[in-house]
Amino acid sequence: MTSTTAPADTRAEALAALRELVGRDDAKFHDGQYEAISALVDGRRRALVVQRTGWGKSAVYFVATLLLRRRGDGPTVLVSPLLALMRDQIAAAERAGVRAVAINSTNPHEWADVQQRLADDEVDVLLVSPERLNNPSFREQQLPALVRRIGLLVVDEAHCISDWGHDFRPDYRRLRDLIAEIPAGVPVLATTATANSRVVADVAEQLGHGDDVLTIRGPLARTSLRLGVLRLPDAPTRLAWLLSHLGDLPGSGIIYTLTVSAANDTARLLRERGHDVRAYTGQTDPDEREESERLLKRNEVKALVATSALGMGFDKPDLGFVVHLGAPSSPVAYYQQVGRAGRSSESADVLLLPGPEDRAIWHYFATASMPDEERAQRVIAELSDVPLSTPALEARVDLRRTPLELLLKVLDVDGAVRRVQGGWVATGEPWVYDADRYARIAEAREAEQQHMIEYETTDGCRMEFLQRSLDDATAAPCGRCDTCAGAWYPTALAAGAADAAAGALDRVGVPIEPRRAWPTGADRLGVPVKGRLTPGEQAAEGRALARLTDLGWGGTLRELFAAGAPDGPVPPQVMAACVRVLADWGWDERPVAVASVPSRSRPQLVDSLARGLAEVGRLSYLGALALVDGGPTGAPGGNSAFRLAGVWNRFSADGLDVPAGPVLLVDDLADSRWTLTIAARALRQAGATAVLPFALALRG
Structure with missing residues (x-):
């Protein structure tokens, strides 16, 4: 862009740029927008903007970029956490004549061109993920030059800087070092839609100037949102409600779940019953995710059934509804997700369907992220x-x-x-190890989880509750939610919906993929193997009754495998479900015998399951393999090489009359699959022509 002296009327220039950005000649600044732009352009300050979704935070940094570039400043570096958000931000920049490019994991073929455009000063905004800041080649070859030329640093979704949010993106905590390196006088903008006073103070400290950071906070209430909470007894009933009423919800929207398997199961059920939905998780192929985003934006699907992978920054102003199957772990996270709805419409429906398993899921994710x-x-x-x-x-x-x-x-x-x-x-x-800091984090998380429970059960205004949880001083009753105006959502279930949901959740049978290659580094642990397993020692594809995370049988299995749950014979209803798995298996050759993995934690469970399957299938039960040298030593949760080392040569088929035919191998829980692999290997070496692993549960 052409370098000129700063115009006398920054407001007039900024307003013209805003109108070009939004494509409306009558557009005006929202309260606080121009103040933030002026602080960056005229004051060269560091600012934190906390405003509700849809307020126009991106307008602040795009307009500021245009004005700074006209004054001869270098490009803006925008740290953005999600690919979906980057795509939306680049599209918005183009509408304003801002030349924006991204460097991320999906476009390595474009990196060389981006670098050349940067060198030629043909880029106004460079979007990078926080992880990119620590990529060795980017950090050493490109970042120093960017730091010397940078005109504005923008940190989007800045609540991730907070110690209490760093488990989402630890790299956000590195931004403090980057901020310390940029030249004096370079403005810095941090933006977020979700921050209470504690997070605001934390982010301001990370920006490096403490009390000198300009904080612009606006009211967080969304007058378009109609909030509600419907407590239903179990997963089948929640799915039955969706089957009954998804078509009645306005427009298109998002159905959030807490786990990947719940998203996939829910999407599959809804599609089978005629609803046009797609699953969207962190495990979904990137191209498929991008296609799903486009379909939702064009209202060509009724909903995306999503995990938090579809969250911050997803831009669809007319999103008609957000439904949660299970509650997020804090009001901050909940507000972040419901804020996707009703940004440019007069009304949008937001319904929470909490589940009894929510607390256990919160605990898992909280502990998994703690060092x-x-x-x-x-x-x-x-x-x-x-x-x-x-x-x-x-x-x-x-x-x-x-x-x-x-x-x-x-x-x-x-x-x-x-x-x-x-x-x-x-x-x-x-x-x-900073034990005090992690204790504070754990305490804060527990408090926020309790706030979420209180949101579910409050008899006061739900929007006011969320505002107070975010320390919004303008909190006031909304007059629209189910506690202010009465339940706005139906509670009756359509005929057949409960049976359809129960039938879908009663599905049994999950493949257990066989191990075909030895893990890297196993030889360093005393296991003399490398490369691939030979065909003569491999297990065949197996089956599990269900995953522990499944909506249907997962709940029953979680109770069976809960810490402290007593060992005992397999429950009759579980045995019946396992028989159904075998009936639907479709193996190439029927097994001729049953063997079991010796269990030290659940010997009655495994033995009764193996004997029961043998009896039903009229197969001979060979018994359990023998434990060698004290048995397996690997504990759950380790990596692949260590798990293999823990079971290597620990099973023996000596003493078992192994036939020259397929053998069904029974265990309770399949996790790393090395126990089943090594046990199957022992049976193959003893003469079994094939080994078909079967487990009650598959972890994950």
Whole structure:
């Protein structure tokens, strides 16, 4: 853009840019918008904008970018957390004549062109994910030049900077270091729609200037939203309500679930009953996610059934409804998601259908993201100044890939390790587990979870409750929610809906994929294998009754495997469901015998299941494999190499009259699948022509 002197009337210039951005000649600034723009352009300040979704936070940084570029400043660097959000932001920038480009994991083929355009000063806004800031090549080759030229730094969804939000994106905590590096006088803008006073103070501190940060907060109430909570007894009833009333909800919308399996199960049921919906999770193919976003924006689907992967920043101003099957863990998270609805319409329906399993799911995700001191010290001890890749490190420490990567990010932010070309190195800096900080985080999370329970049960205004939870001083009764105006949603179920939901949830049978390759690093743990398993020692594809996370049988299995649950014979209804799995299996050759994995934690459960299946199938029961040298030593939760080492050569088929035919191998819980793999290998070596693993439950 052409460099000129700053115009005398910043407001007039900014207003013209705003009208170009939104495509309306009569557009005016919302309260606080121009104040934020002026603080960035004229005052070169650091600002935090906390405003409800749809207020126009993106207008602030795009207009400010236009004005700063006209004054000769360098490009804006916009740190944005989600690919869907990046796509929307680039489209919005183009409407205003702002040249925006992104560098992220989906467009490596464009990186060279983006770098050249940056070098030629043909980019106004560069969008990057927080993780990109710690990519070695980006950090070492591109970031220094950007820091020297940067005209404005924008941190979107800035509540992720907070210690209490860092488990979503640990890399957000690194932004404080970036802010400290940028030249004096470069303005910084942080934006979010969800922040209480505690988060506001935390983010202001991370911005580096404490009390000097300009904070612009507006009322968070959304007059278009009609909130409600409908408490139903169980998952089948909640799904039956959706089957009965999804078509009555206005326009198109989002159905949020707490787990991936719940999203997939719900979407499948709704599609089978004629509803045009699609699942959207972190495991969905990126191209499919992008297509689903387009379909929803064009109202070509009734709903996306989504996890929190579809959350911050998704831009559909006319979204008609948001339904939650299960509650998020805090009012902050809930407001973030419901804020997607009713941004440009007079009315949108928001309904929460909480479930009894919500607390257990909250606890799982909260504890999974917390760094463990012993594990952290183990990781640091394995690193040196020679780079070690994540797979290689995984083979040395007993941690699975996902929690290991999260822990490495936390240690990186804390300065104990560093990501470089080729992997990770130790910095040599001392690292001390900050027990006090993590105790405060845990306490805050528990308090926010309790606030969510109170939201569900309050007899006061629900919007007012959310506002107060976000420390909004303008909190007042909305007059629209179910506690202000009475229940606006129907409670009756359509004929056949309950049976359809129950039938869908009663589905049984989940494939257990066989292990075909030995894990990297197993030889370092005393297991002399590499490469692929030979065909003669592999298990065939197996079956489990259900996943522990499933909406249907998952609930029954979670009770069966709960900590402290007593061992005992398999319940009759569970046995009957297992027989149905076998009846529907469709194996190439029927098994001729049954064997079981020896269990030290649930011997009665496994033995009764194996004997019962043998009796029903009129098969001989060979008994349990023998434990060798004390039996398996691996504990649940470790990584693949360690799990294999824990069961290697620990099972023997000696003493079993193994036939030359297929054998059904029975266990209680399939997790890493190495127990089933090694047990099947022993049976294959003893003469079984095939081994068909069967487990009550599949974890995850």
